[in-house]
Amino acid sequence: MWNRPRFDLKVRLTLRVAAVSAACFAAISAYFLITADRAAHARIDEIAAIVAKTLELQQGKVLWTASPRADFPNLDPVSAYVMTPGLCLTFRGTNGEMIQRFCSGAPVTADSPPQIFTAFYHGLFDPGREAARPVILRGIKLGEAVVSVDPAVQTAEAWHEAGRLMLALAIALPLLCVLVYAALARALRPTRLISTGLARIAAGDLTARLPPFDLAELTAVRDVFNHLAESLDTALAERAELTRKLIALQDEERRHLARELHDEFGQSLAAIRALAASARQTAAQECPSLLGECDGIARTASGMMETLRGALFRLRPPDVEELGLVASLEGLVAGWNGRSRGETRFTIRFDGTFETLPATISANLYRIVQEALTNAAKHAGATKVNLELAMHADEIALAIDDDGRSTDPAAKSGMGLLGMRERVAALRGRLSFEAGPQGGSALRVVIPLASSGPQALEHAA
Template sequence: MWNRPRFDLKVRLTLRVAAVSAACFAAISAYFLITADRAVHARIDGIAAIVAKTLELQQGKVQWVNSPRSDFPNLDPVSAFVMTPGLCLAFRGANGEMLQRFCSGAPTPANAPPQAFAAFYRGLFDPGREAARPVIARGARLGDAVVWFDPAVQTAEAWHEAGRLMTVLAITLPLLCALVYAALARALRPTQVVRAGLERIAANDLNARLPPFDLAELSAIRDVFNHLAASLATALSERSELTRRLIALQDEERRHLARELHDEFGQSLAAIRALAASASQTAAQDCPALLGECDSIARTATGMMETLRGALFRLRPPDVDELGLVASLQGLVSGWNGRSHGQTRFDIRFEGAFESLPASISANLYRIVQEALTNAAKHAGATKVGLHLAMGANEIALAIDDDGRPNDAAVKSGMGLLGMRERVAAMRGRFSFTAGPDGGSSLRVVIPVSPADGQLEALEDAA
């Protein structure tokens, strides 16, 4: 299965908020730069209008006084009032020649703007663009009043404003991200409760329920989760009860079939063997040639009785209630060791006391072990099978390991793994089966038990 990379939701949302905030700061910075550029041009347009009006007044005064000495144009009076660092004033004649020019010196900036910013600003705003107003006297155009800012000064001032915004961004953005992350962590804290509930459901703890939440969305999830858990618990309980009844019915059918085979087929075979023995005695006196056929019939009947005895043992094992689980399993393992003729070695090991184990659990464990040993010996071709049964305070653990080859027939034959799984589910236990790639398999069964189980079993038997 392809696993896609997973990211923390809080980190992802915080990064998105940071990206949006940075974009907003960038938009605000652009807005301030555009506004500042417009303000500069509005200012130099106003100064150009003032210079043009002043020059027109000077020209009118010269003509009114009729002074032979003309000090037109004279930018000194207006420059004393409007000059600022980096500002330039000039009068350009009608022929395009600069007749007078004043420029205010600009101090060296403490932090010169980077070349990249200067190039970007020059390309976007064209700093140093001049503003010109015509100077008109008596209907004649004498020239133009020209005003502009030094591009370096204007770029430095823009960088100063942008730097202030960048400082605010550098301080505000990390703080904003931290606050957003903390708020998201607090808002998403209930998702950990939801995850814990799902993990409990995955671990077959169907009593898991989610607590109430403040958020409407999480409350809807809680209602669906709790309803699903309750429905699943009811369904599994009904399924376990149905499985238990089906298994009990199956065992009852096996016992009935075993009785029928023992009473009918077994007695018939015994009668055939007795008749063969009687016929053998008669043939020994009257017809010795029939002795071989009589002995053959007797041997065939004996072999059929042995096969029937094995089938009866599998259909109706020794009464676990009378012999106990330990003795029954020891007899089962001894029987397999005897029938395998050394081809398969079966070992069994017990840990704990099993005397107080309920009869229903003992019977189901015996059936599980019986089916597992049959699969390992007949279908997996194992040469060594190990069985370990341990009794704990609140559970009983069964482990069966073999060195057989992987074979699907072991799963499909007889009751198979499905039947064992159903028996374990009926006892509300846990079942796992793993087969190695190079052979061998491991079966694990864990059944919960408590002293109350034995008392309940005794009350049911008494009823």
């Protein structure tokens, strides 16, 4: 399944702010270029009007003085104070003929505008447009005063101004991104606390609580989070209590069944063995041919009694409260080593002191180990089973490793594993059952010894 790439929220928002800022800079630059183009056209229109007025005055002076010297048109006087680099002043006659033209040279610049900017500017604007004003004297049109600017000069000026904006953008945009990212990191710092709280909830720590936040939106999330954690804690506590009662009822039923089997079935088997022995004595005297049948009945009764002893041991284990957890588990392992006759080797190791362990935890740990050994020996077909029980400051850890078949469905989803999960859940612990690193299966059980009260996530992320 294709997964979309995930971006950090701060990075995503910073990129969006940068994109919006760049768009704003582009809009400002476009507005500036449009304004500058309009100002340039207004300026050449104004110069054209000045040139036309000056030429009208020159022609009027010629007529007023009746001077035979023809100094019209003369663009030198007006060029002295209106000329700028790239500007051209032209007087065009009524027939369209260029009578006089005066242009200033374009300045030599070290950096010419890029071709892409030149093409863009020429496509968007008309830098070579002329401004013409008629020269009229006494109602007679003498010609036109034409003013124009070299397109290369106007494009270079626009690029110079745009370059200043681009330089400002290059400096301001990274600085803005840094400031926005820092502000977002500070504003979104509580999301780390929320993420940490959710991780603790997912790990089964329902004591996680979120502290108050400054933002109203995060405060609403905090209230819902804490309410959900409290509801889950209450629901799991009720479920654990119900599970404990069910397990206690199940254990009581097992003890009752064990008593019934011992009192009724055990006595019946003992009676059958006694009758078989008596019948053998009678057959030995009167009918020797029946000795084999009598011995067969006795062997069957003995096998059934051996099976009954194993069932009674599983139904009614030794009193863990009286013997202690360590002695009970050592006896359980020794019993499995004896019954397996060397086919499976069971070992156990203890780390810590278990005398002060509560009776409920001891009894459930014994049942968990009992079910785990049954799964490893009967379902997984293991030849080596290693148990390790360790006591820590605030929890007790059980590790069971075997070299059996880790993919056996009966070992993973059988009633034994379900019973172990129920007992671990009743003790508010954690259970994992996975394939071992060297093959086989690895069972891990962690049971807290004391539940701490609700704790808020006060540390800063």
